[in-house]
Amino acid sequence: MRDSARKALLNGRPKVFVGMATCGLATGAKKVFDALRHEVRARKLDLQIVETGCNGACFLEPLVDVVLPGQARITYANVTPQDAPGLIESITEGKVYEKRAVGRIGAEPFLLEDARKSYRRGKLAPEVKKVPPYSRVPFFRDQMHIAMRNCGFIDPSSVEEYIAKGGYAAAAKALTEMTPEQIIDAIKKSGLRGRGGGGFPTGRKWETCRNAHEEPKYVICNADEGDPGAYMDRSIIEGDPHSMIEGLIIGSYAIGAHTGYIYVREEYPLAVRRVRLALKQAEELGFLGENIFGSGHDFTIQINRGAGAFVCGESTALMASLEGRVGEPRAKYIHTVESGLWSKPSCLNNVETWNNVPVVIARGAEWFSGIGTEGSKGTKVFSLVGKVNHVGLVEVPMGLSLRQVIEDIGGGIPEGGVFKAVQTGGPSGGCIPAEYLDTPVDFDRLTELGSMMGSGGMIVMDDHTCMVDVARYFLAFLKDESCGKCVPCREGTRRMLDILTDICEGRGQPGDIELLGDLATAMVDGSLCALGGSAPNPVLTTLKYFGDEYRAHIEEKRCPAKVCRALIAYRINPDTCTGCTLCVAACPENAISGEKKQPHTIDASKCIKCGLCADACRFDAVEVV
């Protein structure tokens, strides 16, 4: 089956892949796809054009990959519909469309079997040689794609292509050659830890769930990704939906569950569509249903769509929501693996964790545990966003330093900025300053710094960022997303936000920092779930590493980063102002006056500090003080 499927994947015809995950679509990939197809039809070419997922290089999108028989695979970046004729032309001539070419791949990796299938036969054409191989493209060089193994390589709507890449082989192996105990043992030995935030050892979770007495048992995939700026789960589902399903099949067999749930955000319509289709295909091929692979194991999966509450990513709230109740957490003194969904043993892991499972089974625990650090094995996908040149999803082996991720892969800070901090772990993670940039990405090391791995959000900030304002931003998010059940979280996040807002708006008082500290202690100690318990992290880490900024705001009513509007003023430097009057035209409040060709002035009483004058000025004469 795999051989025939593999023929479908690369069948000797020229094949064009267009990255059409949500990130690609947002940059116009659909128009590129249509333009390419139009060209192909107009020229009546024997050429396949397929949709594929995102390979992570979101800053290069729309991305188009071209495989010509016998030649290296070429990646084209930032392709526009206008490029379509030229690109198709170059394909028909067997050449490289140099304008957009950014990298070449010599061989297609088949991660599950440790095989590589070379695209190329014979020598590289000189013009192909001019395109740098991925191993020399800084963004890809240090990455290792396990979770994202198929993203960008297969058509996510084709189960054949997934099978061609070794898909469902791990499930077949697990169900027909391994006992549940052997599987759990392999997962334990691999050192795989939950990728959703907590970092709990996956094997131990499975084992406890398997050993729980009650029946039936459930396996659940948490695809309710809610961290601002994090979208790795969405991308994996959109690019490779079967990998998560295969993980669930293996897990259900190991744990002894016959029903699985995928709880996915309604805000991810494409992901929902992809999962639906993938489930249907898996059912048709007998990978789901009764007596899977003749093993006697029955298993079905249902989709539930989350309605957009951040707290529903918390396991007990998610299960309450699955049951049709209000999505609010409960105390977990009895763990969900013992008493979860409908008070039955339930094993919940997130998309990336389930997606890693087939790899562990196929390649073996030893191989997997050879990657990463002492306490954190394998790779982790991060969504690298913010003030960084290469915005996108990066998957790196655990243990790579933050500096390597941000400077090498991320390409550093855009011009005019200096690195100030990186916020890891989503809204309730922490801000890590430059002095800790050499910290390896590892569950425990990030926790030591007061931050966390979380689901893998990585927001880079430069020196134009006010850390008090950052803390305020995250607390505003958490205050809105607190379910409101317990007092420390509901009232605490709100009071923290009040205090931070006061500080940012020049109403900070002596004692505020102490009060923030007292609140944080109570929230960490007293909150019902991890949302409240980790909500103070943005405040605690910014206080710890950027305490001077808080003091400048409170004591001197000064915002060192010149961000907090109440604490800054716009002024025109008379030495550099040429009196061109552009700022006068830009000012919505008529706050700027002056004679033509004479230095102008801003009336502070009228100025609303919108900054439009500074944007309009061509001589950098408008200063923030």
Place this chain on the structure above:
Amino acid sequence: MEEKEVEFTIDGQPVRARPGETVLSVATREGIPIPALCHHEAVSPYGACRLCAVEVFWGKRSKLVTSCIYIPYENDRVETNNPRVRQLRRMVLELLLARCPNVEVIRDLAREYGADQPRFRTDATADTERCILCGLCVRVCAEVVGQYAIGYANRGMERVIATPFADHAEECVGCGACVFVCPTDALHYEDIDGQRIMKELKTTVPLLACRVCGRAFATEKQVERIRERLNLPDELAETCPACRGSQFRGVMEEALGLIPSTTSQKA
């Protein structure tokens, strides 16, 4: 969950918990005071107010748990009033007091824990706000009355106790259990002109007059529910407790299964 009795200590005192019994329940039985606002023995624990937090030690480790939910393990050492516990309660009370400065029970507790000088600014709504969202009303309505007439709406600070669509609740029988169980006097009802008005719940339920004395003694829906559950004859159900006495003793005892059935239709 432990299947047998569990031995552990509370503040150094050896105690025993019955299978499935919480620390708060054991402490209450043993006369060890632990404050709690969202707990009531008639309904399932919820763990929302966090006032009943206690610190549990096992080996060298410890953590704060809510005693209304936490079921102790053998050899747990529970401390109900140490500095860490008091610090959490103080902050919880400081937060609650800032929300509802005019609620007596919170003011008293805040004074006890030295939290009566809140450092937070007072809200515009603080004068009239009495609800701390403990959820006792919601639970009593669902679990004891069985009506599910009220629930929570919105989330976070916007969260409120509300009837469906914040309008007259068809499900509400006007029994007043929610008013009775509310620890902060946030819910009220008033009987005016043959109607029971549940002010905060925007619900009005007609009252029923006693067949004998003519005095309104319960709501129509309430009587209806009781009649359904106990299979009472109309005359008995629609007579107030004061008038019921001698006239209906036989019928009542029969209905409640206290004496064997006679064929009496009318007393």
